[in-house]
Amino acid sequence: MRGLVVLVTLACLASAQHQALIDYLERRLLAIEDRISLWHEQTTRYVSELRELKQQMVSQLENLDKEKETLRMNLDSVGTRVDRVEREMDYLETQNxxxxxxxxxxxxxxxxxxxxxxxxxxxxxxxxxxxxxxxxxxxxxxxxxxxxxxxxxxxxxxxxxxxxxxxxxxxxxxxxxxxxxxxxxxxxxxxxxxxxxxxxxxxxxxxxxxxxxxxxxxxxxxxxxxxxxxxxxxxxxxxxxxxxxxxxxxxxxxxxxxxxxxxxxxxxxxxxxxxxxxxxxxxxxxxxxxxxxxxxxxxxxxxxxxxxxxxxxxxxxxxxxxxxxxxxxxxxxxxxxxxxxxxxxxxxxxxxxxxxxxxxxxxxxxxxxxxxxxxxxxxxxxxxxxxxx
The missing domain is CATH 2.120.10 (Neuraminidase)
Incomplete structure (x- = not known):
C-alpha cells in the first residue's frame, strides 16, 4: 500500500513538472511570436518609408532636370546676348x-x-x-x-x-x-x-x-x-x-x-x-x-x-x-x-x-x-x- 502511494506521488510530481515545462515553452513561443510580429510591423513601416523616400527623390530629380534645362536655356540666352554685345562693341570700336x-x-x-x-x-x-x-x-x-x-x-x-x-x-x-x-x-x-x-x-x-x-x-x-x-x-x-x-x-x-x-x-x-x-x-x-x-x-x-x-x-x-x-x-x-x-x-x-x-x-x-x-x-x-x- 505504501509503495502505491509513493508511485502516485511520483506520478503527480512528474505531471506537474511536465505542465510547467509546457507552460514555459508556450510563454517563449508567445514571446517569439510577439517579436516576429514586431519585426514584421517594423519591416513593413521601413519599406513604406523607403518607398516614400524613393518617390520624393524621383520627384526631386525630375525637378532638378527641369531646373537644369531651364538654366541651360538661360545660359544659351546669356551667351547669345554676350555675343551680340561683343559684335556691337566691335562695330562701335571700328566706327569710333x-x-x-x-x-x-x-x-x-x-x-x-x-x-x-x-x-x-x-x-x-x-x-x-x-x-x-x-x-x-x-x-x-x-x-x-x-x-x-x-x-x-x-x-x-x-x-x-x-x-x-x-x-x-x-x-x-x-x-x-x-x-x-x-x-x-x-x-x-x-x-x-x-x-x-x-x-x-x-x-x-x-x-x-x-x-x-x-x-x-x-x-x-x-x-x-x-x-x-x-x-x-x-x-x-x-x-x-x-x-x-x-x-x-x-x-x-x-x-x-x-x-x-x-x-x-x-x-x-x-x-x-x-x-x-x-x-x-x-x-x-x-x-x-x-x-x-x-x-x-x-x-x-x-x-x-x-x-x-x-x-x-x-x-x-x-x-x-x-x-x-x-x-x-x-x-x-x-x-x-x-x-x-x-x-x-x-x-x-x-x-x-x-x-x-x-x-x-x-x-x-x-x-x-x-x-x-x-x-x-x-x-x-x-x-x-x-x-x-
Missing part, C-alpha cells in the same frame, strides 16, 4: 576708334605742313593703278602651331607658286620650304619640309619671299638686305641700307630692326632711326637691284607697335599692349596721298589676345599671313577703294 597716339603741338603741325608741301612737290610715281585699302577683316583661320613663339611664315607672292616658307625664330640660317599649304598643315612639325641652308644668318622676323627669291635681313654693325635665289641656292645681291644708327622698328617686337613687305607695287622696307626714333619710316626698294627709290617719314608712332604691312602703297601699322590684348590697325600712311590717317577707319583683328611677331600681305590672295605665339594664322581681308572714303 581711339585716335592714333600722336602728340600734337605747334612744331609738329609745322612739320606736317612742310611734309605735305614737300609731298605735293614730289609725288610718288606709282608702279600700278592699285587703289584698294582695307575695309575690315572678314575672317581668321588658324592653320597650325609649329615652331617657337616668334617667327614668320608666308607664301611666295609670285603668280602660280603655292610654296610655303617658314622662318622659325628670330635668328637662324635655315628656311623651311613646303611644297603646298596641304603639306604644311599635314606635316608633323617640319618633317615634310625642305631645308634651305643660307650663306648667312637672318635676324628678326622682317623677311619676305617674292618672285622665287627670299629677301632677308642680316643685322650686325649695319643693316644688310640680302636677296637669295631659292631655285639655285645662291645670293643674287645684297645691299647695306643707307641709314645710320637704326632702332627696332616696333617697340613690342624689338628683335625686328627692319621689316620688309611686298604689295601690288613691289618691295618695301619699314624701319626707324635714332633721328626720328618716335615714328616709323618707310622706303620703296627696287626688287631687282635693291636700290632705294624713295623714302618717307610717317606720323605713325613706334610705341606699342607690334607689326606692319603695305597694301597698294599704304602702310598699315598694327598696335597692341605690353600685356598682349587686342591687335588693331591704328595708324596708316599712304605714299600716294589718296587717304589720310584721320579719315581711315580703325580696324580690329579677331579676338585672340596674343601678339603678332609678323604680318605678311599676299597681294595675289589678299590674305595676311600672321605668326601669333607659335600659331600660323590667315586673315581674310575685305577691301574697298580709297576714293570712296
Amino acid at each position: 576708334g581711339a585716335q592714333p597716339c600722336v602728340d600734337v603741338d605747334d612744331k609738329l603741325i609745322e612739320q606736317e605742313v612742310t611734309l605735305v608741301k614737300e609731298k605735293q612737290k614730289a609725288k610718288y610715281s606709282k608702279l600700278s593703278d592699285c587703289s584698294d585699302m582695307i575695309s575690315s577683316i572678314k575672317a581668321m583661320k588658324i592653320l597650325k602651331r609649329v615652331g617657337g613663339p616668334k617667327g614668320m611664315w608666308t607664301k611666295d607672292t609670285s603668280r602660280g607658286s603655292g610654296k610655303i616658307y617658314i622662318f622659325n625664330g628670330t635668328d637662324d640660317d635655315i628656311i623651311h620650304e613646303f611644297a603646298s599649304v596641304q603639306d604644311f598643315t599635314s606635316s608633323q612639325g617640319f618633317t615634310l619640309s625642305k631645308n634651305l641652308k643660307l650663306t648667312s644668318s637672318w635676324s628678326g622676323t622682317g623677311h619676305v619671299v617674292y618672285n622665287n627669291h627670299a629677301y632677308y635681313i642680316n643685322y650686325g654693325q649695319e643693316i644688310n638686305v640680302v636677296k637669295y635665289n631659292i631655285k639655285d641656292g645662291s645670293v643674287t645681291d645684297s645691299a647695306v641700307f643707307p641709314e645710320q644708327d637704326p632702332v627696332p622698328v616696333y617697340s613690342l617686337t624689338p628683335e625686328t630692326v627692319m621689316d620688309l613687305a611686298v604689295d601690288e607695287e613691289g618691295l618695301w622696307a619699314i624701319y626707324a632711326t635714332q633721328q626720328n626714333e618716335r615714328h616709323i619710316s618707310v622706303a620703296k626698294m627696287d626688287a631687282n637691284s635693291l636700290d632705294i627709290e624713295q623714302m618717307w617719314d610717317t606720323n605713325c608712332p613706334r610705341e606699342n607697335a607690334e607689326a606692319a604691312f603695305v597694301i597698294c602703297g599704304t602702310l598699315y601699322v598694327v598696335y597692341n599692349t605690353k600685356q598682349p590684348g587686342r591687335s588693331r590697325v591704328q595708324c596708316l600712311f599712304d605714299v600716294n596721298d589718296m587717304v589720310s590717317n584721320e579719315e581711315a577707319p580703325l580696324v580690329y583683328f579677331p579676338k585672340r589676345y596674343g601678339a603678332h611677331s609678323s604680318l605678311k600681305y599676299n597681294p595675289q590672295e589678299q590674305l595676311l599671313y600672321a605668326w601669333d605665339d607659335g600659331y600660323q594664322i590667315l586673315y581674310k581681308l575685305i577691301m574697298k577703294k580709297k576714293l570712296e572714303i
